[in-house]
Amino acid sequence: MAKFNVRSVLVTGSNRGIGLGLVKRFLELPNPPEWxxxxxxxxxxxxxxxxxxxxxxxxxxxxxxxxM
Ligand SMILES: NC(=O)c1ccc[n+]([C@@H]2O[C@H](COP(=O)([O-])OP(=O)(O)OC[C@H]3O[C@@H](n4cnc5c(N)ncnc54)[C@H](OP(=O)(O)O)[C@@H]3O)[C@@H](O)[C@H]2O)c1
Structure with a gap:
């Protein structure tokens, strides 16, 4: 995701598994999403x-x- 460059992302199922992993990865990016x-x-x-x-x-x- 080195060239990943977006303003905002939406991650569903973010409390565990792949969703939580994606959230962590986005936060670690050198250019994380604004939101x-x-x-x-x-x-x-x-x-x-x-x-x-x-x-x-x-x-x-x-x-x-x-x-729900
Ligand atoms: N992990 C892998 O290596 C892998 C590989 C290939 C495919 N997959 C598939 O990718 C999907 C996610 O895998 P995972 O490992 O991240 O699973 P997981 O650890 O079981 O996490 C599932 C996530 O989805 C949410 N969720 C489940 N049912 C939902 C619903 N009806 N509405 C909204 N959110 C819902 C859960 O929320 P709650 O905590 O609220 O239940 C949780 O956040 C699964 O379908 C899995 O079969 C996984």
Missing amino acids: IFATTRKPDGSQSKEVIELALKHPNLVVLQLG
Whole structure:
């Protein structure tokens, strides 16, 4: 993703697995997106702790609830 250059991305299933891995990878880029919208069905659930903690450290990461 060296030449990846976008203003915003939306990652579904961001609390674990491939989704969480993508969020971390985007944050590590030398030119990270201006906004990373990371969705999870239960942002307040214990399984979303890691992505919530990342959002506290990275102002460009916004965690949103999506789905039921
Ligand atoms: N990991 C691999 O190497 C690999 C390889 C090939 C294909 N895949 C496929 O890629 C997909 C993701 O894999 P993964 O390893 O990241 O799986 P995972 O660790 O089980 O994570 C699944 C993610 O999808 C979310 N999710 C599940 N059902 C949902 C729904 N109905 N609406 C919204 N979000 C939903 C989960 O959210 P909750 O926490 O809220 O349940 C979780 O964030 C799977 O379909 C898997 O079969 C994975």
